[in-house]
Amino acid sequence: MTVASPASLYSDLDVEWTLDAPLASHTWYGVGGRADVLIRPRSLEALTTLVRRCHRDDIPLRVLGSGANLLVDDDGVDGVVIKLDEPFFQAVEWNVDGRVERLRAFGGASMEKLVQHCARRGVRGLEQMSGIPASVGGAIRMNAGGKFGAIGDAVDAVAILGMDGEIRIFPREAINFGYRTTSLPAGIVVWASFRVTEDDPIACRERVLEIFKYKKSTQPMGAASAGCMFRNPTMPDGTVESAGRLIDLAGVKGTRVGAALVSPRHGNFLAFEPVFTNESGETITAPSRTDDMRQLVEMVQDAVRAKFGVELETEVVFWRRGERP
Ligand SMILES: Cc1cc2nc3c(=O)[nH]c(=O)nc-3n(C[C@H](O)[C@H](O)[C@H](O)COP(=O)(O)OP(=O)(O)OC[C@H]3O[C@@H](n4cnc5c(N)ncnc54)[C@H](O)[C@@H]3O)c2cc1C
Structure with missing residues (x-):
């Protein structure tokens, strides 16, 4: 309904x-x-x-x-x-409570701008977020991160506006940050404060650039995607496996439904490629449709389940009319 x-x-x-x-x-x-x-x-x-x-x-x-x-x-x-x-919701406050080592960003602030700004000012602590497109609120909700750490590593406190309209502040010690998850309750991230340290601005910029270059060299960042589609699953023996590797081994890299495509470069990137060449060498134009992407997600899940007996869970959030958020 x-x-x-x-x-x-x-x-x-x-x-x-x-x-x-x-x-x-x-x-x-x-x-x-x-x-x-x-x-x-x-x-x-x-x-x-x-x-x-x-x-x-x-x-x-x-x-x-x-x-x-x-x-x-x-x-x-x-x-x-x-x-x-x-x-109001994009603001960033430096030296919160007069302390150089604490900054506060509101939920709508751009993570990319914040990382750049920190580097320019010679502030260290959020460089692991280099190259990850996000708002501060979205990054906190997802505990976004990667090889160099996650946003949760730098969190000092988070203010959540609950669905009852009350704001509650959660200090770092009260939050469990897991792999792309947090223990924070449902609600809106109004702001997050971060623990940071002062450092040489040149060293900070170099680190941010180094992490960005690594990301660019390993992931197709230009494609119309949402980064990794699936969470890395826990295997029956308890180890965590790369979803991209399982997709590669299941032989579905390059699989397509309409314009939706499993990236031939990185199996966990499911992107839209609306103009492409088919097996007969013809140039095809297909509309980008969420429905095709959903079908592709199911095909990948089926292939990985059939080969490894493992269920791939989506990291990407799906919004659908009539479904309760
Ligand atoms: C090219 C590319 C590369 C990426 N690489 C990475 C990566 O390396 N690591 C990684 O972790 N992710 C990566 N991602 C995914 C994405 O960057 C992260 O998940 C990021 O945290 C999403 O933030 P967002 O603001 O865009 O959230 P959205 O996509 O807008 O929303 C995601 C979820 O967060 C919720 N949300 C958004 N704002 C708030 C708020 N203020 N309060 C409460 N909930 C909120 C939304 O309701 C939704 O449930 C990548 C995406 C792309 C496109």
Whole structure:
């Protein structure tokens, strides 16, 4: 069942809103339908009131970060989609509490800009996030990271706005950061503070660049994708295996459904390639559709299950009309 979003939820608040808002341009995949309403709060008060009202009226509420880990259904989504890209929610505060070694970034701040900014100022602690497209809120929610560490390594505290409209602050010690997961409760990441140290700006910049280059050399970053589609699974013997390696060994690299393709370079990257050459050498143009990507995901899961008896779980978040977020 889809749920309508009456204007009385937001029209008297300090927010920007767009009805029937296309979401494709807000995601790295660049596909998917529309949100019934996309709302951009300008203040914390507007955000908390909106969240309380959605909770009260049982309206589905979703938060959009930079859309780097998201696949929106071709039919779009119902309820309310919030985007924290107004200046208040993009702010970064340095020297929180007068301490050089603590900075605070709001949920809508760009992770890439923050990493660059830290490097320029000679601040170390977040360089492991180099090359990972994200908002601060999306990165915290996913505990984004990779070979050089994850965002959780640098966290000092996180403020979560619960669906009841209350803000709760979780100190680092109260949060378990796991592989692409956290123990934080459901809700909106309003801000996160980080423990950082001062260092030589040149050394900081070099480290950020080194990590970026490594990432670029190992992953097809230019493709319309969301990075890794699947989590690395735990095998029956208890070891964690690379999902990309299993996909490669299952022989499905290069498999395609319409424009959706398992990258021939990195098996865990499922991207759209709308213009391609088929086996007969003809140039084909196919529309990029979430439905094709879903089918491709299932084909990969089936192939890996058949060969290794292991279930691949998606890391990418799927949004679908009528489904509770
Ligand atoms: C080219 C490419 C490379 C990538 N490489 C990596 C990598 O190396 N490592 C890695 O971990 N990831 C990688 N990713 C995936 C992506 O960068 C991360 O998952 C990132 O954390 C997504 O952040 P986002 O702001 O784009 O979140 P979105 O994609 O917008 O949302 C993802 C989830 O976070 C939730 N969310 C967003 N903002 C908030 C908020 N303020 N409060 C609460 N929930 C929120 C959304 O509701 C959704 O459930 C890559 C993606 C791409 C496109």
